[in-house]
Amino acid sequence: MNKHCIVIHGGAGTIQRNSMSPELEKQYRQGLTDALVAGNAVLEGGGTSVDAIEAAIVTFEDNTLYNAGRGSVFTHEGKNEMDASIMCAKTGMAGAVAGVSHIKNPIKLARAVMDKSEHVMLCGKGAEEFAKSLNFDFEPDAYFFVQQRYDQLMQIRDSGKTQMDHTAADPKEGQKKFGTVGAVALDRYGNLAAATSTGGMTNKRFGRVGDTPIIGAGTYANNKTCGVSCTGHGEFFIRSVVAYDVSCLMEYKNFTLKQACEEVVNKKLLRLGGEGGLIALDAQGHAEMVFNSEGMYRGMKRAGEEFVLGIYRD
Amino acid sequence: MNKHCIVIHGGAGTIQRNSMSPELEKQYRQGLTDALVAGNAVLEGGGTSVDAIEAAIVTFEDNTLYNAGRGSVFTHEGKNEMDASIMCAKTGMAGAVAGVSHIKNPIKLARAVMDKSEHVMLCGKGAEEFAKSLNFDFEPDAYFFVQQRYDQLMQIRDSGKTQMDHTAADPKEGQKKFGTVGAVALDRYGNLAAATSTGGMTNKRFGRVGDTPIIGAGTYANNKTCGVSCTGHGEFFIRSVVAYDVSCLMEYKNFTLKQACEEVVNKKLLRLGGEGGLIALDAQGHAEMVFNSEGMYRGMKRAGEEFVLGIYRD
Numbered sequence: 001m002n003k004h005c006i007v008i009h010g011g012a013g014t015i016q017r018n019s020m021s022p023e024l025e026k027q028y029r030q031g032l033t034d035a036l037v038a039g040n041a042v043l044e045g046g047g048t049s050v051d052a053i054e055a056a057i058v059t060f061e062d063n064t065l066y067n068a069g070r071g072s073v074f075t076h077e078g079k080n081e082m083d084a085s086i087m088c089a090k091t092g093m094a095g096a097v098a099g100v101s102h103i104k105n106p107i108k109l110a111r112a113v114m115d116k117s118e119h120v121m122l123c124g125k126g127a128e129e130f131a132k133s134l135n136f137d138f139e140p141d142a143y144f145f146v147q148q149r150y151d152q153l154m155q156i157r158d159s160g161k162t163q164m165d166h167t168a169a170d171p172k173e174g175q176k177k178f179g180t181v182g183a184v185a186l187d188r189y190g191n192l193a194a195a196t197s198t199g200g201m202t203n204k205r206f207g208r209v210g211d212t213p214i215i216g217a218g219t220y221a222n223n224k225t226c227g228v229s230c231t232g233h234g235e236f237f238i239r240s241v242v243a244y245d246v247s248c249l250m251e252y253k254n255f256t257l258k259q260a261c262e263e264v265v266n267k268k269l270l271r272l273g274g275e276g277g278l279i280a281l282d283a284q285g286h287a288e289m290v291f292n293s294e295g296m297y298r299g300m301k302r303a304g305e306e307f308v309l310g311i312y313r314d
Numbered sequence: 315m316n317k318h319c320i321v322i323h324g325g326a327g328t329i330q331r332n333s334m335s336p337e338l339e340k341q342y343r344q345g346l347t348d349a350l351v352a353g354n355a356v357l358e359g360g361g362t363s364v365d366a367i368e369a370a371i372v373t374f375e376d377n378t379l380y381n382a383g384r385g386s387v388f389t390h391e392g393k394n395e396m397d398a399s400i401m402c403a404k405t406g407m408a409g410a411v412a413g414v415s416h417i418k419n420p421i422k423l424a425r426a427v428m429d430k431s432e433h434v435m436l437c438g439k440g441a442e443e444f445a446k447s448l449n450f451d452f453e454p455d456a457y458f459f460v461q462q463r464y465d466q467l468m469q470i471r472d473s474g475k476t477q478m479d480h481t482a483a484d485p486k487e488g489q490k491k492f493g494t495v496g497a498v499a500l501d502r503y504g505n506l507a508a509a510t511s512t513g514g515m516t517n518k519r520f521g522r523v524g525d526t527p528i529i530g531a532g533t534y535a536n537n538k539t540c541g542v543s544c545t546g547h548g549e550f551f552i553r554s555v556v557a558y559d560v561s562c563l564m565e566y567k568n569f570t571l572k573q574a575c576e577e578v579v580n581k582k583l584l585r586l587g588g589e590g591g592l593i594a595l596d597a598q599g600h601a602e603m604v605f606n607s608e609g610m611y612r613g614m615k616r617a618g619e620e621f622v623l624g625i626y627r628d
Contacts, residue, residue: 087553092586094553098412098523099437119522120552123413124438126521207440208433209412216530216555238434239401239408241530241558248559252566272406 003303006039006052006185007287008032010066012231012277013177015295017312025311027065032299032309034059039183040301049193049227050088050111053183057084057107057197060181064146066297067179069105070139071146072199074153080144081204083213084110084197085121089221089283090189096121096213100128102144104137107197110213112136120215124207149202156203178293180212182229184221184281192283194219194227194243210234216244223283225250226257231296232276236269246280257282261290317617320353320499321601322346322370324380326545326591327491329609331626339625341379346613346623348373353497354615363499363507363541364402364425371398371421371511374495378460380611381493383419384453385460386513388467394458395518397527398424399435400509403535403597410435410527414442416458418451421511424527426450434529438521463516470517492607494526496543498535498595506597508533508541508557524548530558537597539564540571545610546590550583560594571596575604 010032020028039056043049061069072080084106085096095114098121103109109131113122122130131138180198187193196219198212211218211234218234220243221227228243237243242264249260261280269276270292277291279298289298289310300308324346334342353370357363375383386394398420399410409428412435417423423445427436436444445452494512501507510533512526525532525548532548534557535541542557551557556578563574575594583590584606591605593612603612603624614622 092553099440117520118549119520120549121523121528123521123523126413126519130520205440206431206433206444207437209435209437214435214528214530215552216528216558220555235432235434238529239406241534241555244530244555244558245562248562248566252562 003285004043004186004188005281005285005287005300005302006036006043006056006183007279007281007289007300008035008039008056008183008298009229009231009277009279009289010060010181010297011177011179012291012293012296014293015177015311028297028311029309031060031063031065032297033307034063035183036299036301036307039185043185043187046188049185049187049191050086052185052187053086053193053195054107054111056183057181057195058105061105061107061197066181067199068181068197070144071149072144073149073179073202076157076203076205078153080199082106082199083209085213085215085219086110086114086195087193087215087219087221088114089192089223089227094120094215096215097127098209098213099124099207102138103128103131104139107195109136121213152202178232178276180231182231182279184227184229184279186281186283186285190223190283192221192223192227192281194221194229196229211237211242214238216241218243220244220247222247226280226282228278228280230276230278233274236272236274237276240268240272240274242269242278257286257288261288265290265292317599318357318500318502319595319599319601319614319616320350320357320366320370320497321593321595321603321614322349322353322497322612323543323545323591323593323603324374324495324611325491325493326605326607326610328607329491329625342611342625343623345374345377345379346611347621348377349497350613350615350621353499357499357501360502363501363505364400366499366501367400367497367507367509368421368425370497371495371509372419375419375421375511380495381513382495382511384458385463386458387463387493387516390471390517390519392467394513396420396513397523398511399527399529399533400424400428401507401529401533401535402428403506403537403541408434408529410529411441412523412527413438413521416452417442417445418453421509423450435527466516492546492590494545496545496593498541498543498593500595500597500599504537504597506535506537506541506595508535508543510543525551525556528552530555532557534558534561536561540594540596542592542594544590544592546607547588550586550588551590554582554586554588556583556592571600571602575602579604579606
């Protein structure tokens with residue numbers, strides 16, 4: 001069954017069919033398809049899982065509909081602060097950036113940390129200096145300005161919910177979304193890789209960092225077990241070390257990928273009230289897209305099979 | 315055996331008896347004793363494990379000999395950027411700060427993130443703003459200026475090793491030290507807690523963050539298994555999710571604390587070339603102080619027993 005495969009997510013949360021217009025749903029599905037097409041093209045062409053997930057996530061980061069890169073939500077100060085991470089199971093190496101601004105594609109910077117530095121995690125201005133030293137693409141504030149995102153901030157900020165508000169709630173729609181994008185791939189060489197990118201939470205303050213840039217929490221990949229990318233209420237995912245927990249249940253308790261994902265998302269996280277989900281692939285090519293929220297933007301493309309897309313629970 | 319107990323470390327690395335003066339060794343041992351006395355006093359008085367480890371770490375942070383708080387090493391830019399984290403097994407809550415400057419006691423700020431925010435991790439200037447909102451103690455650059463630390467930076471910076479240099483090498487002594495301090499305690503109520511604090515690596519650049527502020531990597535605590543605080547080459551500890559790995563080996567594979575620590579430090583990390591060590595306590599009060607480097611500043615105090623101190627391998 002070890003055929004190349006890519007699985008992606010575009011965030012989880014209160015995503016309900018009755019509050020989604022057909023036009024908006026079409027745009028979301030197109031975004032998922034674009035990511036799968038980009039990642040699958042790399043895998044079809046004999047590329048590596050690391051290249052495939054980077055290509056997939058770049059399409060999300062360039063799409064204003066998803067909360068990562070260009071479409072990142074605004075912090076309390078009206079800025080965009082982004083996090084991203086990537087891990088390569090073949091080498092066991094990883095890279096991550098937290099709280100970076102003006103970087104067009106944070107996932108490329110996370111990859112550069114993995115490939116071109118001795119470090120795993122770089123933060124804030126320091127990470128931006130590293131990017132400058134590598135002649136990275138920087139974009140002005142205007143590039144990241146999306147009217148809808150700014151309106152979301154104004155609605156929350158004006159409502160007085162300025163205290164460490166962790167929700168990305170859109171009061172108009174009563175929705176709580178954990179906007180994050182992620183990808184996990186298995187290449188024809190049998191190597192897994194996983195990556196995650198986010199613009200964080202609307203109205204976030206105090207340099208809050210969620211699970212996205214944390215190896216073991218939001219992202220993890222190991223050829224003995226699986227690759228995992230998470231989306232959800234980050235604080236719960238950090239405390240539960242979610243991505244590595246899935247891997248440990250497989251390695252130490254001989255759970256299948258499906259059993260491990262169910263245990264972590266629908267038992268352990270649910271008991272704690274930790275809303276969200278994850279995507280995962282094992283080295284045999286089994287895929288899981290599991291969530292305990294009402295919906296998760298998700299998709300999968302396996303060699304020789306049809307595209308699979310999903311948004312709602314059923 | 316469930317008596318209250320505190321175990322501490324003050325960093326691991328190339329710590330050799332023949333390069334240590336009797337006077338310096340005495341100072342290091344006094345620092346370890348001070349930390350144990352502070353933490354033990356809390357436990358003796360019926361305090362919680364969280365209060366005990368905070369008290370112990372504050373003594374390290376106020377001691378210029380240890381690389382945390384006041385004695386933090388200098389970054390490439392001649393600044394002090396500190397990281398800290400804490401986790402309470404009773405509540406499962408955690409707090410962490412990364413890349414903070416001018417905070418007298420970063421461990422207190424990590425605890426405030428745990429107790430007084432909805433978040434787990436705050437970074438850089440944002441974390442400092444959070445501290446200001448709580449009227450935290452700030453200190454000027456002069457407070458953190460330690461001539462020996464500055465000399466260490468000058469020696470490395472002048473040597474041209476400015477590229478992402480991850481060692482805290484003192485060229486004079488040929489030493490490589492992973493300066494970090496940590497504490498794990500079990501209180502009379504049977505609750506574990508773990509905490510870690512560091513000034514990072516001399517000459518570090520680009521906002522590098524190691525394992526210290528990462529829950530699951532540098533710090534973890536769970537009453538079902540153990541509390542863990544790590545010190546070592548942080549990048550390896552992040553990629554190996556070291557602290558949570560010890561816990562998972564106990565929970566999922568029924569390893570004893572000793573077996574789990576040996577497996578992680580002396581097998582898995584050693585195979586990867588990841589130098590360092592950790593301290594750990596389980597809920598029954600078993601303690602481990604394990605390292606694969608030449609030495610680790612360490613100590614333990616159990617109710618009704620003598621103080622135990624150690625520096626070298628034997």
